[in-house]
Amino acid sequence: MNTDKLIAAEELAKQIKMAAEGIKKKPGLMKSTAGYMELVHKYVDRIVTAKEKGKWVATHGTQQPLEIYEAMDVVGLFIEFWGVISDVVKLESVPEALSISASTGTPREVCSFFRNIDGLMHAGMWPHTDFSSTPPPRATTSRHTTRWAGATASPASAWSGRTYRTRPRRWNTGRTSTSA
Secondary structure, X not given: OOOOOOOOHHHHHHHHHHHHHXXXXXXXXXXXXXXXXXXXXXXXXXXXXXXXXXXXXXXXXXXOOHHHHHHOOEXXXXXXXXXXXXXXXXXXXXXXXXXHHHHOOOOOOXXXXXXXXXXXXXXXXXXXXXXXXXXOHHHOOOOOOOOHHHHHOOHHHHOOOOOOOEEEOOOOOOOOOOOO
């Protein structure tokens, strides 16, 4: 597995900061662009530095508002945002992550955001995560295909049917079954 094309969280934060500083020097761009890029950098930097600051990080999707995690003093890592911003910063990162995911058997029917996570996790490039809010079975193509949930929760409990159930991460549980 070649991870040269993938972008690590620390590199992503560095590149976004450089872009934010570069945008300030470009004439003709809307003033709000620089402010937006500074906010994006602040968000990514909070994810990258959360562990050293003693904060928990929760991976979540569109159905779990970031404000819920903020209220609990938890840093939210928005799945869809990470896939898009990775692509913007390093174009070849997401296709490479999708390729790694495919090589491990993840079906193409699975949403590309989840396949991106799967590839990054297999390569050891996904940011540190303590919790994950996973979708219920009816929100996925198949309960057997979103293996990314198994990296943040035991597969046996990941598909309990409770919408937005937040679970602690358990690495290498050894379980392969997705039924309870």
